[in-house]
Amino acid sequence: MTFDIPKEVNSHKVLEITVGATTEQGGTRSHTIQVGGSAALPFHFFEGELPNKPAVAMEVFDVLPSRYPDYLKAYYQDVIDNPGDMAKKCVDEYGAELISVRLEGTHPEKGNRSAEEAVETVQQVLESVSVPIIITGHSHFEKINAVMKKVCEATAGENCLINFVETDNYKTIAAACIAYHHTLVAQSPIDLNLAKQLNILLTDMSFPPEQIVMDPLTGTLGYGLEYTYSIMERIRTDGLGGDKMLAFPMLVNSGYESFRVKETRTPEEENPAWGNLESRGAYWETGTAMSLLAAGADLLIMYHPQAVETVKKKLEQAFKTETGE
Amino acid sequence: MMALSGLDIFKLLPKTNCGDCGVPTCMAFAMKLAQKKAELSECPHASEDAASAIGAASEPPIRLVKIGGGSAFEAGNETVMFRHEKTFFHPTGIAIQLRTTEAKELLSKKIKEVEDYSVERVGEELKADLFFITHDSDSSEDLLSTIQLAKQNSSKGIILDCPEENTLRAALEMLANDRPAIFNRKEPSEQIVSLVRESGASLVLTSPSLDDLVSQSQKIREAGVNSIILNLESHNSIDQLQHNTFIRRSALKNNFKPLGYPILKFIRGNSPYDNLADAALLTCKYSSIVVLPEYDKAQLFTLLTLRQSIYTDPQKPIQVDAKVYPIGDPTPDSPVFVTTNFSLTYFIVSGEIENSGISAHLLIVDTEGQSVLTAWAAGKFVGEKIAKFIKDVNLEEEVKTRKIVIPGLVSQISGDLEENLAGWEVIVGCQEASDIPSFIKSVDLT
Numbered sequence: 001m002t003f004d005i006p007k008e009v010n011s012h013k014v015l016e017i018t019v020g021a022t023t024e025q026g027g028t029r030s031h032t033i034q035v036g037g038s039a040a041l042p043f044h045f046f047e048g049e050l051p052n053k054p055a056v057a058m059e060v061f062d063v064l065p066s067r068y069p070d071y072l073k074a075y076y077q078d079v080i081d082n083p084g085d086m087a088k089k090c091v092d093e094y095g096a097e098l099i100s101v102r103l104e105g106t107h108p109e110k111g112n113r114s115a116e117e118a119v120e121t122v123q124q125v126l127e128s129v130s131v132p133i134i135i136t137g138h139s140h141f142e143k144i145n146a147v148m149k150k151v152c153e154a155t156a157g158e159n160c161l162i163n164f165v166e167t168d169n170y171k172t173i174a175a176a177c178i179a180y181h182h183t184l185v186a187q188s189p190i191d192l193n194l195a196k197q198l199n200i201l202l203t204d205m206s207f208p209p210e211q212i213v214m215d216p217l218t219g220t221l222g223y224g225l226e227y228t229y230s231i232m233e234r235i236r237t238d239g240l241g242g243d244k245m246l247a248f249p250m251l252v253n254s255g256y257e258s259f260r261v262k263e264t265r266t267p268e269e270e271n272p273a274w275g276n277l278e279s280r281g282a283y284w285e286t287g288t289a290m291s292l293l294a295a296g297a298d299l300l301i302m303y304h305p306q307a308v309e310t311v312k313k314k315l316e317q318a319f320k321t322e323t324g325e
Numbered sequence: 326m327m328a329l330s331g332l333d334i335f336k337l338l339p340k341t342n343c344g345d346c347g348v349p350t351c352m353a354f355a356m357k358l359a360q361k362k363a364e365l366s367e368c369p370h371a372s373e374d375a376a377s378a379i380g381a382a383s384e385p386p387i388r389l390v391k392i393g394g395g396s397a398f399e400a401g402n403e404t405v406m407f408r409h410e411k412t413f414f415h416p417t418g419i420a421i422q423l424r425t426t427e428a429k430e431l432l433s434k435k436i437k438e439v440e441d442y443s444v445e446r447v448g449e450e451l452k453a454d455l456f457f458i459t460h461d462s463d464s465s466e467d468l469l470s471t472i473q474l475a476k477q478n479s480s481k482g483i484i485l486d487c488p489e490e491n492t493l494r495a496a497l498e499m500l501a502n503d504r505p506a507i508f509n510r511k512e513p514s515e516q517i518v519s520l521v522r523e524s525g526a527s528l529v530l531t532s533p534s535l536d537d538l539v540s541q542s543q544k545i546r547e548a549g550v551n552s553i554i555l556n557l558e559s560h561n562s563i564d565q566l567q568h569n570t571f572i573r574r575s576a577l578k579n580n581f582k583p584l585g586y587p588i589l590k591f592i593r594g595n596s597p598y599d600n601l602a603d604a605a606l607l608t609c610k611y612s613s614i615v616v617l618p619e620y621d622k623a624q625l626f627t628l629l630t631l632r633q634s635i636y637t638d639p640q641k642p643i644q645v646d647a648k649v650y651p652i653g654d655p656t657p658d659s660p661v662f663v664t665t666n667f668s669l670t671y672f673i674v675s676g677e678i679e680n681s682g683i684s685a686h687l688l689i690v691d692t693e694g695q696s697v698l699t700a701w702a703a704g705k706f707v708g709e710k711i712a713k714f715i716k717d718v719n720l721e722e723e724v725k726t727r728k729i730v731i732p733g734l735v736s737q738i739s740g741d742l743e744e745n746l747a748g749w750e751v752i753v754g755c756q757e758a759s760d761i762p763s764f765i766k767s768v769d770l771t
Contacts, residue, residue: 003539006574043563044570067680109763139757221627222446223676224669225634226643229609230409237407261676263630273444275623283601283627290605291631294566310598314606318563 007047010240013039014247014298015210016051019098019161019183020132026157026181030130033098035213035298036249041236042296043318053319054293056312057134057301058096059255060086062113062121063105067260071278075305083121084128091129094305095312100134100163101125102256106147107138115150122151126158134161134301145172152176159183163251164215167198174207185251187215190227192234192246199245213299214248220257220288229295236296252292255303258285282306290314329379331359337375338368345369386576387585390527390552390613392418393482394503398454400554400587400613406573409639415587416636417607418614419628420455420484423475425467433474435620440479444626447643447668451629457484457508457591457616465492472499484508484529484589484616490516497524506554508589512541518548527552529589533559535571542583553586554614562603565590569611587613597621601628608632642694643668649718650675653684657725660685660770662754663711664732665692665700670758677761683770686724690714701735708741715746728770730754 016037021027033055040048060083061068075094079085083101090096103118105111122135135151137144148162149172157180164187165173177184186202188195195216203209216235218228232250239247258264264281266274274280285307289300293311302308335355346367348354357363358379365371365379386404391397398418405411421439423432436456443450456475460468468487475483476499483500486508487493493507497520507513507521508529521528528550532538538557545553555572559565569588575581590612594600601624604615608631617624637643644666652662652675664674666689678685690711692700700706711731715721727749731739733756743751755764 003536003571003575005535005571006578008574043566046567046571109766139759219669219673221634222630223672225631226637226639227669229635230407230639233407234409260680261672262679263626273442273622274626275621277623279597279621280623280627282598283624286598286602287605287627287631290602291609291635294606294609306598310596310602313599314561314563314602317561 005046009047010039012240012242012244012247013037013048014236014239014249015212017183017210017213017249019134019159021157021159021181025159027159028126028130029132029158031132032159033132038236038298039240041240042294045318050319052298053315054297055097055299056095056308056315057098057100057299058090058094058308059100059102059136059301059303060090060125061102061104062118063111065102065104065260067265069259069265069281071281072259072303082124084124087125088128091131094308096131096308098132098134098161098299099125099129100136100301102136103144103147103151104138106143107140108143109140110138112143115147118147119150119154122155122160126155132161133158134163136163136301139166139169141169145169148173149176152180152182155182156180161185161213163187165198165202167194167201170198170201171205174202174205177211178207183211183213185213185215186248187217189217190224190231191216192231192238195231195235196243196245199248203245209244209248212248213251214246215251215253218252218254218257218288218292218297220254220261220263221284221291222263223257223261225288225291229291232292232295232297249298250296251299251301252289252297253301254285254288254292254307255301258288259303279306282310286310329359331356334358334379337372337378339370339372341370343370384582385585386580387573387587388551388553389415390506390554390587391504392455392484392506392527393480395480397504398482403573403611404577406570406577408635412638412640413636415613416632417612418454419604419625419632420457420614420616421453421620422457422459422616422618423471424459425462425471429470429474432471433478436475436478439620440481442622442625444629446630446633447645449633451633453481453625453629455482455484455614458486460485460487460489460492460496465489465495468492468496469499472496476500476503482506484614486510490514493517494520497526500524500526506552508556512537513545515548518545518550521552522548522550525552527554529554529556531556531558533557535568539583542586546583554589555584555586556589556591562606565603565612566606566610569607573611589614589616591616593618597624600624604628605631609635644691644694645671645689647689647691647714649720649723650687650689651684652678652687653682655684655686657723658771659683659724660726661688661720661724661729662686663688663690663729665690665695665697665706667692667694667696667700670696673758674761677758678765681762681765683765685770686720686726688715688718688720688729697732697734701738706735706738708738708743708745711738711742712745728752730770732756 020029020032037051105113164185338351389402484506506527576585692705736753739751
């Protein structure tokens with residue numbers, strides 16, 4: 001007996017978003033990266049087009065987070081305090097497809113660096129690598145608005161992914177993205193309706209939908225994944241089912257979230273059942289990334305080079321077979 | 326979906342109201358059948374058509390399969406494609422591979438370690454579930470002694486991968502009361518099928534082709550074996566995810582019986598990192614058993630934590646025990662923080678206090694797993710309740726400090742709490758957990 005594969009074809013698809021701009025497009029990147037565009041659930045090649053492999057970005061810092069583990073520092077050694085050099089290493093050696101520049105140091109309590117200094121850091125990274133750039137901020141509204149405005153202006157035309165705005169603080173940064181042509185991350189706290197509401201607010205102020213990436217604020221393994229996993233699955237099923245305000249690509253910060261919890265920082269001696277610390281760090285981020293890819297992640301910002309290698313290999317294998325390369 | 330209504334069943338009955346089943350009318354009997362309070366065999370006049378229709382309807386779309394004696398491992402009986410539609414019922418079983426060519430001392434050590442391995446998370450003890458014994462030595466003695474070691478040192482269920490029939494027969498005799506699963510690398514012979522039928526074991530069917538797997542499954546079902554596990558070999562884990570989706574969808578949506586069984590996946594990547602990635606993906610997407618080729622504590626801890634999340638009932642928030650948790654190395658003078666017993670709240674708040682570098686007492690109040698605002702709105706996280714809990718756990722004798730920090734989201738309870746808690750200073754904390762480290766720097770908590 002032959003077996004008929006049970007297919008469920010969706011009537012709608014997720015928007016395809018482009019990050020970065022080449023010289024012809026008004027930027028300085030060597031190429032752009034497309035995310036999203038899916039017409040089927042994650043990895044369901046058999047029932048719909050999945051035009052873009054989920055993209056893997058890595059992150060560099062204006063000020064290194066105090067909790068950044070030593071075993072990660074060891075991968076960067078002398079370049080860790082130089083965001084440009086670190087970005088280059090991420091791209092050349094560890095295969096980063098985009099670079100996120102985290103501007104945590106501009107937070108008034110974490111260094112209070114000025115907007116001008118932030119611009120310098122971002123420009124340093126733009127000069128060091130040719131891949132598209134993500135610019136990642138924080139939740140101190142007053143400061144980050146000032147910083148992002150300057151950064152958006154200074155990088156006009158680059159189509160950076162500006163990460164992030166939230167419901168209580170979206171207008172200034174969204175307006176800067178429109179004015180200087182950047183793409184935007186709409187972040188909402190683990191809730192489908194709040195996510196949708198923010199997308200509606202953005203499109204109501206004429207923000208172009210094809211410049212929105214969603215971040216449903218996923219944590220790492222053991223920190224609410226039972227919620228975030230299902231929120232992402234529901235966002236994706238609803239998006240494919242025709243809810244336009246949920247049909248955006250989704251971003252996951254698996255690196256930032258994974259390396260600030262005790263599970264990736266407690267030595268084996270303190271908790272023998274948790275096993276070897278360094279491999280645990282890579283496992284933890286890999287497990288977070290793989291499960292959230294299954295739930296619908298289109299873009300990951302990762303930290304651990306071993307996890308990056310593992311996850312990228314899985315994605316490349318799958319997309320190579322399916323596109324018949 | 327698959328269940329027949331009372332009326333559907335009534336149509337299949339003789340409609341004679343003879344009462345031979347002990348119920349006065351056929352309609353009443355049909356209602357009892359629909360509620361599974363009666364069995365069709367109680368009706369002496371039911372036709373064969375009725376028996377097969379009602380029998381098939383009562384069979385769950387994905388059969389429950391058990392491995393091991395005593396408190397056996399269970400897989401199957403799932404009812405949904407997405408956990409948010411209801412819940413996933415039977416967590417993916419983690420099997421650790423043992424090879425009979427491994428030195429006996431090492432095997433014995435590994436078995437004991439896996440048996441003893443346990444990690445606590447939100448009140449649950451997380452463990453591996455099964456051993457997968459691969460007979461790759463030339464001597465049947467090696468298999469028998471490995472089984473012996475596993476039986477002596479562990480109560481976990483066993484999956485046997487033994488391509489040699491006579492050896493398998495001897496092994497099954499040793500496991501007569503242990504309900505093992507027999508892993509077949511190719512279509513099992515009639516002898517193996519009859520062995521399994523006699524022993525109560527289950528059969529793992531293997532094929533790289535879905536059509537072939539369906540035909541194997543049909544044959545085995547016809548031979549009277551219904552304890553089946555499916556192993557559809559795939560190129561990579563993303564390929565496997567698609568195959569697993571076909572299988573579960575066919576079972577649930579089309580009630581396609583030959584695929585209505587749990588799925589086993591033998592993980593064999595190029596590195597432990599690969600293996601973790603594959604096992605994580607397939608824990609989310611429909612593998613009921615994953616076999617890991619290595620015993621690696623960090624890998625196991627990661628996978629067990631993921632499994633707990635995916636197989637938690639989405640309707641019931643995970644709760645932590647209501648009590649005082651030490652953060653860092655608190656002394657009686659260290660400050661007290663209070664929040665709810667919603668697990669996510671607990672994990673995030675305890676993590677952020679830890680990140681601040683100070684030591685503290687974290688008082689977790691029972692709010693039935695609700696988060697701060699929800700619990701406050703429901704009257705479960707209010708001054709009176711918190712004050713009472715502080716008395717119940719004798720906190721005033723345990724600590725000397727009289728400073729307690731409440732979540733910024735419920736600043737409105739501070740007056741109420743102070744009234745109920747004489748001698749304490751109630752400090753309103755920040756609204757977002759991520760601001761805890763900077764909040765701690767900004768106030769005097771000593």
